[in-house]
Amino acid sequence: MRLFGKVRTRRPQPGGPPADGSAPSPSSTPDRSLARAARMPRASSSAGRVSVRRMPERAKHAERDPFDVPRWLRRYGLMAWLLIGIVIVVAMVVFATTRIQAVFIAVFLALVITSVLYPVVSALARVMPRALATAVAMLGSLAVVAGILTYVISSVAGQWEDLADQFGQGIDDIFEFLETGPLPVHFTQAEIYDWINGLVAEAQEYVSQNAGTLAGQVLSNAGAVALIFTVLALSIFVTVFFLLRGGDMWRWFINQLPARSRESVHRAASSGWYTFAGYARGTVIIATADGALAFILLAIVGVPLAAPLAVLVFIGAFIPLIGAPAAMVIAAVVALAAGGIVDALVVTIGIALIGQIEGHLLQPLVMGRQVSLHPVVVALGVTAGTFLAGLLGAIIAIPLLAVVWAVYSALHVPDPPVEGELPDPRGIAEGVQRRRQRHNESADAAATEDSASVGGVRG
Structure with missing residues (x-):
């Protein structure tokens, strides 16, 4: 070519x-x-047959690549790095939330109000425009809240003098009990008054020495009050748009995502919103029921300030496990100071009955299957939230845990559940020891055989 x-x-x-x-x-x-x-080499007769000796186990391990790790170690190592990445992302989100805590609280309140009013707005939107339905729902809810606050303030103003007299009488009863009661140590009224006067003098001295610091704290508290009103105004503003154009806002967000992930994101978000809305509506309903039952109980017993104490019980119901019982204990203390030991005992028994009604009737009936968290998870979540963010953390811990679990359940396809009894841990440990012993025996036997074969070849 x-x-x-x-x-x-x-x-x-x-x-x-x-x-x-x-x-x-x-x-x-x-x-x-x-x-x-x-x-x-050809294999000759049995007399001249070539002996093929096996490579010792130590030589096999010596020729292995030192960077060749087992497959299970690679898999679990990758899972550990993924878990570390998730923890870092969560920590960054928590840190960013603490920096804009006011905005987070406003959005959280807006989501709670939206979950409560959304069914009302949807029902009204069938007979009127949605904008008008939103306005009616918002104005109606604000009117209800304003009416309750007006009633509470008027009741406090009307019963304040009676409460002061009853409180003074309760203090005198306590002094009399300390002076003539069955306690092994008795205190005279003069000693008690001297002790109280000493405390008052120390308090006055502290105020005079720290007047500048206290003034700064007063100004900071005034700023906190202004911040509270700002957060409330922002939450109402955001709620209006959530109720009016929430569907359009979510559609716009979905359209910004890749097409392959839109369905899974929408499914997870829908499951999380269903859980959060169910928890918020259920908590509001249960808190209202607790407050109403507490008001009826305190009014029947004749405890003063029944309405403010009922509102306190309503607010405390938003803190799982400890909120409502703590508020009712305060009501029992007021009953003790105002009416004596009998009224306090009646209020305490009524508090226990209200707790049983809430736990065995209202919680299963209102919450249903929307929030299925184990009591241990609830207790740990409330404790962790309290340590991380104080009262706010205790309030938002359970809904956040419920939403996270709902999103995980929507995205995760579980394997078939385990049926029957699980193996005994003691039997598992004994089986592991037996397998380890057999492995060691087989390794020793192989080493002995290798030594014998090497010695035969050398001979």
């Missing part, structure tokens, strides 16, 4: 056809398999 003026010929390959295209001769095509067989 001529290429750029030169003739290039093919070099004959060993075992291949000649370059001129003629048929290969038998002598020019050696059989490679026969050649390899000729080079291999």
Whole structure:
């Protein structure tokens, strides 16, 4: 073949056809398999048989790549790094939330109000425009809250003098009990008054020495009050748009995502919103029921400030496990100071009955299956939230845990559950020990056999 003026010929390959295209001769095509067989040592009779010895286990392990880790270690190591990444992301989110805590509280309140008023707005939107339905729902809820606050303030103003007299009488009863009661140590009224006057003098001295610091705290508290009103105004503003255009806002967000992930994100978010809305509505209903029952109980017993104490019970119901009982204990203390031990005992029994009604009737009936968290998870979540963010953390811990679990359940496809009894841990441990013992025995036997075979070859 001529290429750029030169003739290039093919070099004959060993075992291949000649370059001129003629048929290969038998002598020019050696059989490679026969050649390899000729080079291999033949097995002779049993007397001259070659002994093939096995490589010792230590040599096998010595030739292994030091960077070749087991497959299970690679898998769990990757899972550990993924878990570390998730923890870092969660920590960053928590840190960012603490920096804009007011905005977070406003959005959280807006979501709670939206979950409560959304069914009302949807029902009104069937007979009127949605904007008008939103306005009616918002104005109606604000009117209800304003009416309750007005009633509470008027009741406090009307019963304040009676409460002060009853409180003073309760203090005198306590002094009399300390002076003439069955306690082994008695205090005279003069000693008690001297002790109280000493405390008052120390308080006055502290105020005079720290007047500047206290003034700064007063100003900061005034700023906190202004911040509270700002958060409330922002939450109401956001709630209006959530009720009016919440669906359009969510549709816009979904359209910004890749098409392959829209369905899974929408499914997870819908499950989380269903859980959060159910928890918020259920908590509001249960808190209202607790407050109403507490008001009826305190009014029947004749405890003063029944309405403010009922509102306190309503607010405390938003803190799981400890909120409502703590508020009712305060009501029992007020009953003790105002009416004596009998009224306090009646209020305490009524508090226990209200707690039983809430736990065994209202919680299963209102919450249903929307929030299915174990009591241990609830207790740990409330405790962790309290340590991380104080009262706010105690309030938002349970809904956040419920939403996270709902999102995980929506995205995760579980394997079939385990049926029957689980193996006994003691039996599992004994089985592991037996397998380890058999492995060690087989390793020792293999090492002995290798040593014997090496010695035979050398001999």
